Amino acid sequence: MAPSSVFGLRLRQARELAALTQEALAVRAGIDEFTASARISQYETGKHVPRYEIACRLADALKVPVAFLYANDDGTAELVLLWQHASATSRREALAVLSAGAA
Amino acid sequence: MAPSSVFGLRLRQARELAALTQEALAVRAGIDEFTASARISQYETGKHVPRYEIACRLADALKVPVAFLYANDDGTAELVLLWQHASATSRREALAVLSAGAA
DNA sequence: CAACTAAGGCGGACTTAGTGG
DNA sequence: CCACTAAGTCCGCCTTAGTTG
Numbered sequence: 001m002a003p004s005s006v007f008g009l010r011l012r013q014a015r016e017l018a019a020l021t022q023e024a025l026a027v028r029a030g031i032d033e034f035t036a037s038a039r040i041s042q043y044e045t046g047k048h049v050p051r052y053e054i055a056c057r058l059a060d061a062l063k064v065p066v067a068f069l070y071a072n073d074d075g076t077a078e079l080v081l082l083w084q085h086a087s088a089t090s091r092r093e094a095l096a097v098l099s100a101g102a103a
Numbered sequence: 104m105a106p107s108s109v110f111g112l113r114l115r116q117a118r119e120l121a122a123l124t125q126e127a128l129a130v131r132a133g134i135d136e137f138t139a140s141a142r143i144s145q146y147e148t149g150k151h152v153p154r155y156e157i158a159c160r161l162a163d164a165l166k167v168p169v170a171f172l173y174a175n176d177d178g179t180a181e182l183v184l185l186w187q188h189a190s191a192t193s194r195r196e197a198l199a200v201l202s203a204g205a206a
Numbered sequence: 207c208a209a210c211t212a213a214g215g216c217g218g219a220c221t222t223a224g225t226g227g
Numbered sequence: 228c229c230a231c232t233a234a235g236t237c238c239g240c241c242t243t244a245g246t247t248g
Contacts, residue, residue: 039221045230045231045232048219049219055173079201083201094182097200101196103190137242148210
Protein backbone atom coordinates (compact mmCIF):
# COMPACT_ATOMS: atom_id res chain seq x y z
CA MET A 1 0.00 0.00 0.00
CA ALA A 2 1.12 3.56 -0.62
CA PRO A 3 2.74 5.27 2.38
CA SER A 4 0.53 7.96 3.86
CA SER A 5 2.88 9.59 6.33
CA VAL A 6 6.15 11.40 5.80
CA PHE A 7 8.02 9.07 8.13
CA GLY A 8 6.72 6.00 6.35
CA LEU A 9 7.62 7.39 2.95
CA ARG A 10 11.20 8.19 3.96
CA LEU A 11 11.63 4.87 5.71
CA ARG A 12 10.55 2.98 2.61
CA GLN A 13 12.77 5.14 0.41
CA ALA A 14 15.80 4.41 2.56
CA ARG A 15 15.00 0.72 2.90
CA GLU A 16 14.60 0.20 -0.82
CA LEU A 17 17.81 2.14 -1.38
CA ALA A 18 19.52 -0.29 1.00
CA ALA A 19 17.81 -3.23 -0.73
CA LEU A 20 16.63 -4.79 2.52
CA THR A 21 13.42 -6.62 3.35
CA GLN A 22 11.27 -5.20 6.14
CA GLU A 23 12.27 -8.05 8.43
CA ALA A 24 15.98 -7.77 7.66
CA LEU A 25 15.87 -4.06 8.45
CA ALA A 26 14.11 -4.64 11.74
CA VAL A 27 16.55 -7.32 12.84
CA ARG A 28 19.48 -5.05 11.98
CA ALA A 29 17.85 -2.41 14.16
CA GLY A 30 17.63 -4.85 17.05
CA ILE A 31 13.88 -5.47 16.82
CA ASP A 32 12.61 -8.92 17.74
CA GLU A 33 12.23 -10.99 14.59
CA PHE A 34 8.71 -12.14 15.45
CA THR A 35 7.36 -8.62 15.57
CA ALA A 36 9.68 -7.29 12.87
CA SER A 37 7.53 -7.53 9.76
CA ALA A 38 4.40 -6.18 11.40
CA ARG A 39 6.10 -3.15 12.90
CA ILE A 40 8.02 -2.04 9.81
CA SER A 41 4.89 -2.49 7.74
CA GLN A 42 2.90 -0.37 10.18
CA TYR A 43 5.55 2.34 9.96
CA GLU A 44 5.77 2.36 6.18
CA THR A 45 2.02 2.32 5.65
CA GLY A 46 1.62 5.17 8.09
CA LYS A 47 -0.43 3.20 10.61
CA HIS A 48 2.01 3.98 13.41
CA VAL A 49 5.13 6.04 14.08
CA PRO A 50 7.92 4.58 16.22
CA ARG A 51 9.55 6.18 19.22
CA TYR A 52 12.54 8.37 18.44
CA GLU A 53 14.98 5.82 19.84
CA ILE A 54 13.66 3.21 17.42
CA ALA A 55 13.88 5.71 14.57
CA CYS A 56 17.57 6.24 15.39
CA ARG A 57 18.23 2.51 15.30
CA LEU A 58 16.40 2.19 11.97
CA ALA A 59 18.39 5.10 10.56
CA ASP A 60 21.65 3.52 11.67
CA ALA A 61 20.66 0.20 10.13
CA LEU A 62 19.83 2.00 6.88
CA LYS A 63 22.93 4.17 7.05
CA VAL A 64 21.02 7.43 6.69
CA PRO A 65 20.93 10.42 9.07
CA VAL A 66 17.92 10.09 11.35
CA ALA A 67 16.84 13.59 10.29
CA PHE A 68 16.24 12.16 6.81
CA LEU A 69 13.36 10.05 8.11
CA TYR A 70 11.61 13.22 9.33
CA ALA A 71 12.41 15.48 6.36
CA ASN A 72 9.23 17.10 5.12
CA ASP A 73 10.45 18.34 1.76
CA ASP A 74 12.48 16.44 -0.81
CA GLY A 75 15.14 19.16 -0.92
CA THR A 76 16.07 18.74 2.73
CA ALA A 77 15.89 14.97 2.38
CA GLU A 78 18.30 14.95 -0.57
CA LEU A 79 20.58 17.40 1.22
CA VAL A 80 21.13 15.30 4.33
CA LEU A 81 21.60 12.16 2.23
CA LEU A 82 24.40 13.79 0.22
CA TRP A 83 25.83 15.30 3.40
CA GLN A 84 26.56 12.00 5.08
CA HIS A 85 28.61 10.66 2.19
CA ALA A 86 30.53 13.88 1.52
CA SER A 87 34.13 14.44 2.54
CA ALA A 88 35.07 16.90 5.25
CA THR A 89 36.37 19.45 2.76
CA SER A 90 33.21 19.20 0.64
CA ARG A 91 31.12 19.70 3.75
CA ARG A 92 32.98 22.86 4.69
CA GLU A 93 32.64 24.18 1.17
CA ALA A 94 28.92 23.44 1.07
CA LEU A 95 28.35 25.19 4.40
CA ALA A 96 30.32 28.19 3.13
CA VAL A 97 28.23 28.35 -0.02
CA LEU A 98 24.97 28.19 1.93
CA SER A 99 25.94 30.74 4.55
CA ALA A 100 27.22 33.15 1.91
CA GLY A 101 24.08 32.81 -0.17
CA ALA A 102 21.36 33.62 2.33
CA ALA A 103 18.29 34.87 0.50
CA MET B 104 16.86 21.78 33.78
CA ALA B 105 19.28 20.64 31.12
CA PRO B 106 17.61 18.94 28.16
CA SER B 107 18.26 15.21 28.11
CA SER B 108 16.87 14.29 24.72
CA VAL B 109 17.93 15.36 21.26
CA PHE B 110 14.48 16.67 20.40
CA GLY B 111 14.33 18.75 23.55
CA LEU B 112 17.77 20.20 22.93
CA ARG B 113 16.95 21.23 19.36
CA LEU B 114 13.58 22.64 20.37
CA ARG B 115 15.18 24.80 23.03
CA GLN B 116 17.91 25.91 20.63
CA ALA B 117 15.36 26.98 18.04
CA ARG B 118 13.07 28.63 20.59
CA GLU B 119 15.87 30.69 22.13
CA LEU B 120 17.02 31.63 18.64
CA ALA B 121 13.48 32.90 17.98
CA ALA B 122 13.44 34.63 21.38
CA LEU B 123 10.06 33.21 22.35
CA THR B 124 8.76 32.02 25.71
CA GLN B 125 7.58 28.43 25.98
CA GLU B 126 3.98 29.59 26.17
CA ALA B 127 4.29 31.99 23.23
CA LEU B 128 5.76 29.22 21.11
CA ALA B 129 2.97 26.82 22.00
CA VAL B 130 0.26 29.33 21.20
CA ARG B 131 1.87 30.07 17.84
CA ALA B 132 1.80 26.34 17.16
CA GLY B 133 -1.90 26.21 17.94
CA ILE B 134 -1.57 24.53 21.34
CA ASP B 135 -4.13 25.44 24.01
CA GLU B 136 -2.70 28.15 26.24
CA PHE B 137 -3.62 26.36 29.45
CA THR B 138 -1.54 23.31 28.58
CA ALA B 139 1.13 25.27 26.71
CA SER B 140 3.78 25.79 29.37
CA ALA B 141 3.62 22.26 30.73
CA ARG B 142 3.88 20.61 27.33
CA ILE B 143 6.79 22.65 25.97
CA SER B 144 8.62 22.19 29.24
CA GLN B 145 8.09 18.45 29.08
CA TYR B 146 9.45 18.42 25.54
CA GLU B 147 12.52 20.51 26.30
CA THR B 148 13.41 18.63 29.47
CA GLY B 149 13.09 15.34 27.61
CA LYS B 150 10.19 14.05 29.68
CA HIS B 151 8.05 13.54 26.60
CA VAL B 152 8.29 13.73 22.81
CA PRO B 153 5.35 15.15 20.85
CA ARG B 154 3.60 13.52 17.91
CA TYR B 155 5.12 14.28 14.53
CA GLU B 156 2.22 16.55 13.58
CA ILE B 157 2.87 18.69 16.66
CA ALA B 158 6.59 18.75 15.87
CA CYS B 159 5.75 20.14 12.41
CA ARG B 160 3.62 22.91 13.92
CA LEU B 161 6.37 23.78 16.39
CA ALA B 162 8.94 23.85 13.57
CA ASP B 163 6.71 26.15 11.53
CA ALA B 164 6.21 28.46 14.50
CA LEU B 165 9.99 28.55 15.03
CA LYS B 166 10.69 28.89 11.30
CA VAL B 167 13.06 25.94 11.17
CA PRO B 168 12.84 22.78 9.05
CA VAL B 169 11.17 20.04 11.08
CA ALA B 170 14.17 17.79 10.33
CA PHE B 171 16.25 20.17 12.46
CA LEU B 172 14.36 19.12 15.58
CA TYR B 173 15.38 15.51 14.99
CA ALA B 174 18.99 16.11 13.90
CA ASN B 175 21.32 13.92 15.92
CA ASP B 176 24.62 15.61 15.11
CA ASP B 177 25.35 19.31 15.10
CA GLY B 178 26.66 19.21 11.54
CA THR B 179 23.33 18.08 10.10
CA ALA B 180 21.50 20.52 12.34
CA GLU B 181 23.57 23.48 11.14
CA LEU B 182 23.24 22.31 7.55
CA VAL B 183 19.45 22.29 7.45
CA LEU B 184 19.30 25.64 9.26
CA LEU B 185 21.50 27.29 6.63
CA TRP B 186 19.60 25.49 3.88
CA GLN B 187 16.26 27.07 4.62
CA HIS B 188 17.60 30.62 4.39
CA ALA B 189 19.72 30.04 1.28
CA SER B 190 18.73 31.20 -2.19
CA ALA B 191 17.80 28.76 -4.92
CA THR B 192 21.11 29.22 -6.72
CA SER B 193 23.10 28.70 -3.52
CA ARG B 194 21.13 25.53 -2.84
CA ARG B 195 21.95 24.13 -6.27
CA GLU B 196 25.59 24.96 -5.82
CA ALA B 197 25.73 23.36 -2.38
CA LEU B 198 24.09 20.17 -3.69
CA ALA B 199 26.58 20.10 -6.57
CA VAL B 200 29.50 20.48 -4.17
CA LEU B 201 28.24 17.68 -1.93
CA SER B 202 27.44 15.24 -4.72
CA ALA B 203 30.81 15.85 -6.37
CA GLY B 204 32.70 15.41 -3.13
CA ALA B 205 31.56 12.00 -1.94
CA ALA B 206 34.14 10.52 0.40
C1' DC C 207 5.58 36.09 34.56
C1' DA C 208 8.32 32.08 33.07
C1' DA C 209 9.73 27.34 33.70
C1' DC C 210 8.97 23.09 35.70
C1' DT C 211 6.72 18.82 37.92
C1' DA C 212 3.43 14.80 39.86
C1' DA C 213 -0.43 12.17 38.92
C1' DG C 214 -4.12 10.25 36.29
C1' DG C 215 -6.92 9.40 31.95
C1' DC C 216 -6.70 7.84 27.53
C1' DG C 217 -5.05 7.46 22.79
C1' DG C 218 -1.73 5.03 20.14
C1' DA C 219 2.52 1.92 19.74
C1' DC C 220 3.66 -2.82 20.27
C1' DT C 221 2.43 -7.76 20.46
C1' DT C 222 0.10 -11.61 18.76
C1' DA C 223 -1.97 -14.19 15.36
C1' DG C 224 -3.18 -14.78 10.99
C1' DT C 225 -4.29 -13.55 5.64
C1' DG C 226 -2.81 -12.66 0.94
C1' DG C 227 0.92 -12.09 -2.85
C1' DC D 228 9.39 -15.68 1.63
C1' DC D 229 7.57 -10.98 1.87
C1' DA D 230 4.19 -7.53 3.00
C1' DC D 231 0.22 -6.41 5.35
C1' DT D 232 -3.74 -6.23 8.85
C1' DA D 233 -7.23 -6.83 13.10
C1' DA D 234 -7.54 -6.89 17.86
C1' DG D 235 -5.96 -6.52 22.55
C1' DT D 236 -2.47 -5.02 26.00
C1' DC D 237 -0.03 -1.50 27.98
C1' DC D 238 3.09 2.29 27.78
C1' DG D 239 3.60 7.24 27.37
C1' DC D 240 1.57 11.81 25.78
C1' DC D 241 -1.69 15.12 27.26
C1' DT D 242 -4.28 17.31 30.86
C1' DT D 243 -4.86 19.17 35.33
C1' DA D 244 -3.28 21.31 39.26
C1' DG D 245 0.07 23.17 41.71
C1' DT D 246 5.21 24.54 43.02
C1' DT D 247 9.44 27.12 42.35
C1' DG D 248 12.50 31.32 40.80
